[in-house]
Amino acid sequence: MILRLAFGSLIARSLTVCMTILAIALSVALFLGVEKVRTGAKASFADTISGTDLIVGARSGSVQLLLYSVFRIGNATNNMTWESYQDIADRPEVDWIVPISLGDSHRQFRVMGTTQAFFERYKYRSGQSLALRDGALMDDLFDTVIGADVAATLGYDIEDPIVVAHGLASFTEHEDQPFQVSGILEKTGTPVDRTVIVSLEAIEAIHVDWQSGAQIPGQSTPADVLRQMELQPQAITAALVGVKGRLQVFGLQRSINEYPQEPLLAILPGVALQELWQIVGIAETALIGVSAMVIITALIGMMATIFSSLNERRREMAIFRAMGARPRVILGLLVLEAVIMAALGAVLGLGLLYVGLFIGQPLIDSAFGLWLPIEPPSLRELWVLLGVVAAGAIVSMIPALRAYRMSLADGMMVRI
Amino acid sequence: MTPQPSTSAACSKPLSDTASVLQLDDVRYRWPGRASFGLHVPDLSLAQAETILLLGESGSGKSTLLSLICGTIIADTGRISVSGTDIAALSAGQRDRFRAEQIGLIFQQFNLLPFANVQDNILLPLKFAPERRNRVTDPNTQAAQLCNDLGLPTGVMSAKAGTLSVGQQQRVAAARALIGMPPLIIADEPTSSLDAATQATFLDLLFAQSRAHGTTVLMVSHDARLSDQFDRVIHMADVAQTVRDAA
Numbered sequence: 001m002i003l004r005l006a007f008g009s010l011i012a013r014s015l016t017v018c019m020t021i022l023a024i025a026l027s028v029a030l031f032l033g034v035e036k037v038r039t040g041a042k043a044s045f046a047d048t049i050s051g052t053d054l055i056v057g058a059r060s061g062s063v064q065l066l067l068y069s070v071f072r073i074g075n076a077t078n079n080m081t082w083e084s085y086q087d088i089a090d091r092p093e094v095d096w097i098v099p100i101s102l103g104d105s106h107r108q109f110r111v112m113g114t115t116q117a118f119f120e121r122y123k124y125r126s127g128q129s130l131a132l133r134d135g136a137l138m139d140d141l142f143d144t145v146i147g148a149d150v151a152a153t154l155g156y157d158i159e160d161p162i163v164v165a166h167g168l169a170s171f172t173e174h175e176d177q178p179f180q181v182s183g184i185l186e187k188t189g190t191p192v193d194r195t196v197i198v199s200l201e202a203i204e205a206i207h208v209d210w211q212s213g214a215q216i217p218g219q220s221t222p223a224d225v226l227r228q229m230e231l232q233p234q235a236i237t238a239a240l241v242g243v244k245g246r247l248q249v250f251g252l253q254r255s256i257n258e259y260p261q262e263p264l265l266a267i268l269p270g271v272a273l274q275e276l277w278q279i280v281g282i283a284e285t286a287l288i289g290v291s292a293m294v295i296i297t298a299l300i301g302m303m304a305t306i307f308s309s310l311n312e313r314r315r316e317m318a319i320f321r322a323m324g325a326r327p328r329v330i331l332g333l334l335v336l337e338a339v340i341m342a343a344l345g346a347v348l349g350l351g352l353l354y355v356g357l358f359i360g361q362p363l364i365d366s367a368f369g370l371w372l373p374i375e376p377p378s379l380r381e382l383w384v385l386l387g388v389v390a391a392g393a394i395v396s397m398i399p400a401l402r403a404y405r406m407s408l409a410d411g412m413m414v415r416i
Numbered sequence: 417m418t419p420q421p422s423t424s425a426a427c428s429k430p431l432s433d434t435a436s437v438l439q440l441d442d443v444r445y446r447w448p449g450r451a452s453f454g455l456h457v458p459d460l461s462l463a464q465a466e467t468i469l470l471l472g473e474s475g476s477g478k479s480t481l482l483s484l485i486c487g488t489i490i491a492d493t494g495r496i497s498v499s500g501t502d503i504a505a506l507s508a509g510q511r512d513r514f515r516a517e518q519i520g521l522i523f524q525q526f527n528l529l530p531f532a533n534v535q536d537n538i539l540l541p542l543k544f545a546p547e548r549r550n551r552v553t554d555p556n557t558q559a560a561q562l563c564n565d566l567g568l569p570t571g572v573m574s575a576k577a578g579t580l581s582v583g584q585q586q587r588v589a590a591a592r593a594l595i596g597m598p599p600l601i602i603a604d605e606p607t608s609s610l611d612a613a614t615q616a617t618f619l620d621l622l623f624a625q626s627r628a629h630g631t632t633v634l635m636v637s638h639d640a641r642l643s644d645q646f647d648r649v650i651h652m653a654d655v656a657q658t659v660r661d662a663a
Contacts, residue, residue, distance in 0.1 A: 001543060005532050012531035012578075315526050321488070322523070323592075324516020324544030326509050 002329075006336050009316065013309060017341060020302045024345025027298040028388055029352035031291040032381055036357070038284050040372040044125075045277060048190045049269050051123035053249050056080065056088060056256055057238035059263035063279070066272040069100060069238040072110040072191045076102065079235035084262045088239065091255075093248040096121055099236040101203045104164045104174070109150050111164050111196045113203030113233075119145075121240060124190045134158055135183035138199050141227050143182035147193040151184045158182065162196065164206060174206040177223060189371060201231035241266070295388060299395045302341055306334060306399040310406065317407045330407045334400035335393050342392025346385040350377060437599050437632040438462040438485065443494035445484055446659070454659035455480050457494070460650075464599070467623055467633045471640055472652025478636045481656060482604055485634075486519060487511035499599050516545035520593025520631075522603040527589035530578030534568075535559055537577050538592045548596035555595070562591035566621045583614045590622050594629070601626060603635040607642070619645050 010017050049070050057065045058078035067073040089097045098121050101113035119130050119137060135158040138145060144162055156162070162179040179198060187193055205226045209216050221229075243249050249268065256266035317330050357374050365371050377385075439461050446454035455477040462468055472478045483489045484496060487503045488511075496503050498518050506514055520541070528537045538559040542549040552558045556573075563572055566587040572580070577588060586606055593601045603622075607615040619642065626633045635646070643649045 001536060001539065005529065005536060005540075008529070008531040008536075316529055319527070319529055320540075321512070322486070322515075322521045323541040324512050326512045326544075328509075329544075 002333070003336070006333055006340065009313075009333075010337060010340060016305050016309070020298075020305045021341055021345045021348060023298040023301050024295075024342060024388070024392075025348035025352055027291070027294040028346050028349025028385070029356065031288075031295055031384065032349065032353045033356060034287050034291045035381065035384070036353070036372050037370070038287065040370050042277060042284075044189055044370055045280075046270070046273055047125040048273070049122070049124060050126055051121065051242065052240045052269055053243045053246075054241040054253055054256070054266045055238060055269055055272070056241055056264060056266045059265045062265065062267040062272045063276050065238065065265055065267055066269065066276060068102065069240075070191060070269070072102070072112075072195060076237045079237055080239070080264060081235050081262060082233050084259065084264060085236055085239055087259075087261075088241065088256060091252065093243050093245070093252045095242045095244045097242070098122070098240040099200055099233075100238045100240065101200055101233065101235075102237045104166060104203065104206070106150075106162055106164050106196045107154060109147075109153075109194050109196050111198060111203075113198050113200045113236075115200055118197070118240075121242060122192070124188050124192070128188075130188065130192065131186045132183045133186045135181070138182055138197075138202075140180070140182075141199065141202050141205055141231075142177065142179045142223065143199070144179040144202075145183040145185060145197045146181055147185050147195045147197075148187035149193040150196055151181075156181050156184070158184065164196070164198075166210070177206045177226070187366070189365070200233055200236070204231040204233050205229070295391075298345070299342070299388075299391055302338060302392060303395045303399060306338060306396055307402070310399060310403055313403075314406065314410060317403060318410055321407050321410070327404045327407050331400045331404045334403050335396050338392045338396030338400075339389055342389045345392075346388045349388075350381075350385065436461045437464050437466075437499055438634070439495075439497045440485075441495045443484065443491045443496055445480060445489065445491050447480075455484075455656055456659055457481065457484075457656045460655045462600070462632050462634060464632055465627060465630045467626065467645075467647045468635070469643055469646040469649045470634060470636045470652060470655075471638065471643075471649060472636070473638055475658075476652040477656055477658050478652060479604070481652075482602060482636060485602065486515050486521070488515075513544060516541050517548050518598050518600055520595075520598045520601040522586070522589045522593050522601065522606040524605040525582065525585075525609045527592075528577035528580075528585055530576065532577055533574050534563070534577055534580070534588050535573040537588060538562070538595055541592060542596055545596065548598060552596050558595060559591065562594055562625070563588070565625060566591055567617070582609050583618070586610060586618060587621065590618070590625070594622075594625050594631070597629045597631060599630075599632060601631055601633045603633065605637050605639075606635065608637070608639070615642070616645070 055065060055069050057069060058076060058080050060077050064074060064077075068076050085097070085099055088094060096117060098114060098117045100118075102110060104111040116137060122130055124130075132145070133148065135145075146156060146162075150156065158181055160181045162181060163173050163175055164177075164179060165173045179202070185192065208221050208226060208229070241252070243252055253266040253268065256264050320330060320333070321327070354374065357372060361372055361374065440457045441459060443457040444454065470478065470481075480489070484491055485498065487506070490504055498514070501514065503511055503514065529540070532540075535556065539555050542552065542555060549555070560573055564570065568584060568587050568591075572584070572588075577585060580588065586609070589606070593603070601622075607618055610618060622633065623645065625631075635642075
């Protein structure tokens, strides 16, 4: 009955109570939403590359190597020679190896030279392979396969011509050797979406007439001649390596890092991703902090609502007192009321989150390549909800204690 | 919860005709922080099943006296016993429960929780008074019976208290005071918000019930016209002296 009376009292003040609940619900939905995006981003970050045991490149920092080889952010300070590549490829532990050559661009997108093996070996989202949405893999020297974002942004279709620019954000273009789109990949939510993929030989071919970063004046080898040439690259940017047995990873990593002919670096993608996430993690902590503040603000709003209701409810409290309720019953009633509001807010917030996810999931996936899974609330989320209710109870102690003192002083006589 | 020996004794002991339900001996009270106002009640005694009208002007200390009897404030000296129990001997929590067990209260107005239905309002004191609750075999039926006896329309039980007329609300308050038959009902100007005709009816209905259950009714008012309906009329000035020191 006391619970029914508490509900009745809340319903009698439904407008302010609903506003309070809504504020709590929105803040809870925001907090849980940020959590979802954070874990989703972390997962899709870690999902960027899988199935690759080692990434090898010229010696620099592990995060830097990861950034330019996988995320196409920043540049390699140095290349690794083709001889080193061959040496590693010949090692008995190596199951497969895929060379990557970066450095050129098309519009705002990076051009990556690689072999056909890339399409078999590159995996994302725990073992998913790249798939063609349209067309076929490179067949001719001047064929290219483009990522989904490249096709969407530039409006490219199969057989459209592409002119690759030398370097990044450069005005010098390899105009004499235009490429042709042979295939478009499915969207993956990884940097592959924003990559123009050509064959390793093509990268060599477009640089045949170039020296020290500039085209040799008047020299332009025709495409047919290039097709006949032996286009062995001198150097590549990095290589993705798969080993035969998991236990051999560390031995291979150590011997590559100690490779005497050239300073090289081999990294475990998972470890480097962790390192990188630790850097990004600061922003993540800030986000959580801000959304926690929003919850606290909503709870303080609730406290203010309870405070302002105390005066108009003096009579109600006096009636309870006259009927034999101890002051602590009054205190309990107010805390109970706050708990009800916070709990309703938390549950409504969870509901809002799911509604938001249902509406936003495809939009966020297509806009940011971020897949937010719709799952039953995790244990962590349930703890957050419980924490909101507990915090509501604690915060309401302040007005409740005031009501306690008021009802002690008023007794059952209130003159309004 | 183990019942307090003193309260349970007071409840279970059959009261003889001469036993007083309420007894005040040489009670003195001074409001804390207001040194200039105090109240002194040398002797006041109410017998069982009596209906008493306590007449007094505003400022004569009526409210203070009621607060003393209900145990929300404690006398500085002297003894107040309700049904034979010295209420000063009880702890604050025990006094709250004791009040719920022994005293039915009716105020001037705004007696009820407006958002709750009539039934919940009537049954509210039983929530805090387990012994009084045990005296009622079927609270819902009892509440409906009281409403009926007090002339409230049938079906009123599920109505929100806030939707009733003032006269109806006062009857619901009377039903709430009567339920579980506490030995003492204290009414603080319950009729002042009613018109003359309704006043008389209200008192008739209340007394019919209180006499049927042997309940003592102490009503406080400034309206001497009600005197005829009571067994005894006491003037505040005769039983209590307000003490006003020169400031």
